[in-house]
Amino acid sequence: MRLNGKVALISGGARGQGAAHAEMLAREGAGVVIGDILDDAGEATAERLRGEGLPVHYAHLDVRLAADWDAAVRLTEERHGRLDVLVNNAGMMTPGNVAEETEDNWDHVVAVNQKGQWLGMRAAIPAMRRAGGGSIINVASTFGVRPPAHGVAYAAAKGAVRALTRNAAMALVKDGIRVNCLILPMVDTDFLARARATGGLAKRVRDYPMGRIATPADISPGVVYLASDESSYMTGSELVIDGGLLAGTATRLDEGD
Structure with a gap:
């Protein structure tokens, strides 16, 4: 298994993408702590x-709360003895x-x-230093690279995650802590239930x-891959998994609409 001996903390892990990531990390040998605000769903998944x-x-x-991050890192070390991997998956x-867009929505997003x-990185860094290094996986979005006309706060935040x-990565490289990010498109989870129900998903x-x-x-x-030693020479990098969305269009001019 590719993650034997490693321990991961993943935010937004109660359901959807986060739950799937947590499961695959665990099946590859990692000890995993799921963090979320959905306590019933998170406990059920665990x-x-x-x-x-x-x-x-x-x-x-x-x-959004530094105290919650500190507590989650502390629990991870108590349960598993160390922290090697942080997956900053939570999003909205x-x-x-x-x-x-309203100011309240902007601030929340x-x-x-x-x-x-x-906050997640800041909380995890001391534990990773104690472990002798680690891998931080931030989650960005195609919205932060090629944004549409809507979702302004989300696009701005995800663009900032790329710079962050x-x-x-540069600040932590001498600590043996790698920091990379995923550039992701829309992913078919419950998050897209409304778009699916209205037919918007099919259009996209x-x-x-x-x-x-x-x-x-x-x-x-x-x-x-980013959690494992297979990516040991990657830091400050972006792993794009987007079905070719950012590459261009596969539609031919003679195909019409």
Whole structure:
């Protein structure tokens, strides 16, 4: 197994992408702590995986709160003895554009998607130094590279995560702590339930050269790769898993709409 002896803390791990990542990390040999604000779902996910013999525990974690991060890191070390991998997975968005977004929505989205990742890194660094190094995996988005006209706060926050990743990578390289980020598209989870129900998801499929929306199973192997020693010469880098979205369009001019 690729992660034997490693311990990971993942935010937003109660369901969806985070739960899928937590499961694959554990199946590859890592001890895992799931952090989330969805206590019932998080406990259920951890209990299900423990029932399969996987070393997974749950910690309440509001990524906007430094105290919650400190407690989650402390629990991780108490349960597993160390911390090697942080996956800053938690995220949320609102649809407002630059002219319509509210200040409250902006502050909330930025607090979760940008500040939360910084707080997570800050809390994890001392534990990773004690462990002799580690891997931090931040989650950015294609919104932060090629944004649409909506989701202004989310696009701004995810763009900032890219710069935050490079800055942290340079600051921590001498500690043996690698910092990389994933650039992800829309992923088909409950997060997209409304878009699926209204037909919006089917329309967006046309944007993807590979002809489908990503699933968590497409993303989790990238998380494992960045967590593992296979990526030991990567830091300050971006791993793009987007079905070709940022590369261009596979539509021919003679194909029409």
